[in-house]
Amino acid sequence: MSRRDFLTVASLAAVAATVPSLHAQDAAPALKKGGRAPGATNGGGPTHPLIDIHVHQGSDAMRAAGAGKKGFGGRTEAQFLAHQKAVNAIGGVILGGNDYEYEFMKQEPGRYVRFASAMAPAGDRAAAVEKSLKNGARGIGEHRWEGDIPFSWSILDMARDYKVPILFHFEQSAFPKGVYGDFYKVIEKYPTVTFIGHAIDWWGSIDKNYDPTKGNYPRGRVTPGGLTDLWLGRYPNLHCDLSAQSGNTALMRDPDFAKDFVTRHQDKIMFGSDCTCSQGGMPTCWLAIKLVALNFLQLSPEVQQKIYLTNAAKMFNLKIA
Ligand SMILES: [Zn+2]
Ligand SMILES: [Zn+2]
Numbered sequence: 001m002s003r004r005d006f007l008t009v010a011s012l013a014a015v016a017a018t019v020p021s022l023h024a025q026d027a028a029p030a031l032k033k034g035g036r037a038p039g040a041t042n043g044g045g046p047t048h049p050l051i052d053i054h055v056h057q058g059s060d061a062m063r064a065a066g067a068g069k070k071g072f073g074g075r076t077e078a079q080f081l082a083h084q085k086a087v088n089a090i091g092g093v094i095l096g097g098n099d100y101e102y103e104f105m106k107q108e109p110g111r112y113v114r115f116a117s118a119m120a121p122a123g124d125r126a127a128a129v130e131k132s133l134k135n136g137a138r139g140i141g142e143h144r145w146e147g148d149i150p151f152s153w154s155i156l157d158m159a160r161d162y163k164v165p166i167l168f169h170f171e172q173s174a175f176p177k178g179v180y181g182d183f184y185k186v187i188e189k190y191p192t193v194t195f196i197g198h199a200i201d202w203w204g205s206i207d208k209n210y211d212p213t214k215g216n217y218p219r220g221r222v223t224p225g226g227l228t229d230l231w232l233g234r235y236p237n238l239h240c241d242l243s244a245q246s247g248n249t250a251l252m253r254d255p256d257f258a259k260d261f262v263t264r265h266q267d268k269i270m271f272g273s274d275c276t277c278s279q280g281g282m283p284t285c286w287l288a289i290k291l292v293a294l295n296f297l298q299l300s301p302e303v304q305q306k307i308y309l310t311n312a313a314k315m316f317n318l319k320i321a
Contacts, residue, residue: 046088047087047088047291047295048088048304048305048308048309049088049089049090049308049309049320050087050088050089050090050271050308050309051089051090051091051092051093051111051270051271051308051309051312051313051316051318051320052084052089052091052092052093052271052272052273052287053092053093053167053196053241053243053270053271053272053312053316054093054095054142054167054198054241054243054244054272054273054274055080055092055093055094055095055272055273056094056095056096056274056276057074057075057077057080057094057097057102057276058074058100059077059097059100059101059102059103060076060077060102060103061100061101062100063076074276075276075277075278077102077103077104079278080104080278081104082278082280083275083277083278083279083280083285083287084280085280086279086280086281086288087273087280087281087285087287087288087291089273089287090111090320091108091110091111091112091312091313091318091320092111092112093112093113093114093115093139093272093312093316094112094113094114094115095115095117095141095142095167096115096116096117096119096141096142097113097114097115097137098114098116098117098128098132098135098137099114099116099131099132099135099136099137100114102114110318110319110320111318111319111320112318113137113138113139113316113318114132114136114137114138115137115138115139115140115141115142115167116128116129116130116131116132116133116137116139116140116141117129117132117140117141117142117143119143125151125154126150126151126154126155126158129154129155129158130158133158133162133164137164138164138316139164139165139166139167139316140155140158140159140164140165140166140167141165141166141167141168141169141196142167142168142169142198143155143166143167143168143169144168144169144170144171144174144175144178145168145169145170145171145175145178145180145183146175146177146178147175147176147177147178147179148177149177156186156189156190156193159190159193159194160190160192160193163192164194165193165194165195165196165239165315165316166193166194166195166196167196167197167198167241168195168196168197168198168199169198169199170183170197170198170199170200170201170202170205170212171199171200171201171215172201172212172213172215173200173212173213173214173215174215176213179212180201180202180205180212180227181212181227183231184227184231184234184235187231187235187237187238188235190237191237192237193237194237194239194315195235195237195238195239196239196240196241196270197228197238197239197240197241198240198241198243198244198246198247198272198274199244199246200215200216200217200246201215202228202240202246203228203246203247203249203250204216204217204218204226204246205226205227205228205229206222206226206228206229206250206257206261207222207223207226208223208224208225208226209223210226217245217246217249218249218253219249219253220253220254221253221254221257222253222254222257224257228240229261229265232265232268233264233265238268239268239269239270239311239315240265240268240269240270241270241272242269242270242271242272242290242294242307243271243272243273243274243286243290244272244273244274244286245274245286247272247274247290248286248289248290248293251290251293251294251297252293252296255296255297258293258297259297259298259299262294262297262299262303262307263299263300263303266302266303266306266307267306267311268311269306269307269311270307270311270312270315271290271307271308271312273286273287273290274286275287294307
């Protein structure tokens, strides 16, 4: 660990004390040690309210129907809501939520939307996506960018024809036909479609020297001029999802670059977690780690309001007042 890395980690640990935890007994000693009086100007309150645009959550109805079968585990809707409450998430996009019935969506229909996806490469995936769109899904994703295969063009045509956003996961090392460097041609082919980008190649490619055939999580200073950065500047219909470990790494590896990147693209960046844990606190929750990383950047209040809340509220027409 270099001296600079050590300083960064130490500083992040200090900020971590301000991230709420589900376990009040964990948070209390840290707050006492910090010695901040209630009402102090630089901390003590909840983190910024946010919309989480990258949620994977099954419905309790599906869990009940599939009880005991493989793939029907995971957290309950109540655990999901507790997770989101712990980090002040007040709405979200349920990726692959398709046409499933969620109790929390019935309670607050203005705060959540479902996206349609068919991840398993079996059956008529395009038909499954279209069925969900017809039943009220308001976007498509997430889907791996699998490159030039019929399914890719089917879902892109649907995004255009149903006028809904489409969220792609870029990981060329796992899907070699999905060449990241060529994706700009897809954006240009569908100028009316709203694209949202995420995952390892998306974030690796903030750096000019990233190699998507290797698919790793680079550390250290960013070399400016990466494709993702260029494309966000060039294409008004391309947007950015902060989710996952890849997003966390990108925010933390070079805080000076990250602050500049987020500030320059402030109208196109949206908070997302991709976290499926049931804790909602430090030190393992991806969402909590992302809040720590973003707090460390000390973004302006205007930028925070956009990336946490208003960019997503506008794109998905959420009622968050
Ligand atoms: Zn993904
Ligand atoms: Zn979590």
